[in-house]
Amino acid sequence: MKSLVSSLTRLHNGVFGFFERLFDGWFLGLLARMVFSSVTLLFFWNSAKTKIGANILTPSTGAYAQIFPKKFEAAGYDADAMSALDTLIVLAGTYAEFILPALILVGLFTRLSAVGMIGFIAVMSIVDITGHGLDAKTIGTMFDRIQDGVIADQRLLWIFPLIYLALKGAGAISLDAVFKRTRSAA
Numbered sequence: 092m093k094s095l096v097s098s099l100t101r102l103h104n105g106v107f108g109f110f111e112r113l114f115d116g117w118f119l120g121l122l123a124r125m126v127f128s129s130v131t132l133l134f135f136w137n138s139a140k141t142k143i144g145a146n147i148l149t150p151s152t153g154a155y156a157q158i159f160p161k162k163f164e165a166a167g168y169d170a171d172a173m174s175a176l177d178t179l180i181v182l183a184g185t186y187a188e189f190i191l192p193a194l195i196l197v198g199l200f201t202r203l204s205a206v207g208m209i210g211f212i213a214v215m216s217i218v219d220i221t222g223h224g225l226d227a228k229t230i231g232t233m234f235d236r237i238q239d240g241v242i243a244d245q246r247l248l249w250i251f252p253l254i255y256l257a258l259k260g261a262g263a264i265s266l267d268a269v270f271k272r273t274r275s276a277a
């Protein structure tokens with residue numbers, strides 16, 4: 092029996108060791124970036140486009156409604172009644188929706204961009220729950236046997252590849268790796 096277990100262990104380690112060596116350093120970072128981008132890139136870009144007003148420096152009224160729903164309602168949906176800090180936050184959020192997913196896609200400043208997106212998704216989730224008054228079914232809960240809660244399930248799956256990227260980086264097929272090789276050669 093001990094011989095059988097040893098043989099199975101060697102077979103297991105040989106097969107999976109081969110694949111680990113084959114994909115080491117390039118595959119998981121690339122996969123995490125592609126998964127995150129294929130699922131969320133256009134979502135965030137389309138969301139950001141709705142927040143641009145007359146020009147790139149002017150938020151739309153919808154931007155205030157999305158980011159500060161209760162405060163904007165209390166202001167009578169008057170953008171001029173919002174503070175300069177509110178406008179700065181709205182613009183920063185809008186730019187983040189354009190820039191951070193693009194940086195993750197190409198693998199540039201990946202760790203920082205992933206941390207930024209994790210923070211963005213966390214704030215977005217809090218605003219959705221507290222500001223937009225989502226119901227319990229939409230929020231969902233972890234381990235509830237229902238896999239389509241927009242906040243608990245969907246956003247957890249969005250964040251998982253970002254956590255990998257923040258901890259391990261973009262991998263060998265990325266602009267981060269190109270710049271690292273360029274700096275090392277200089």
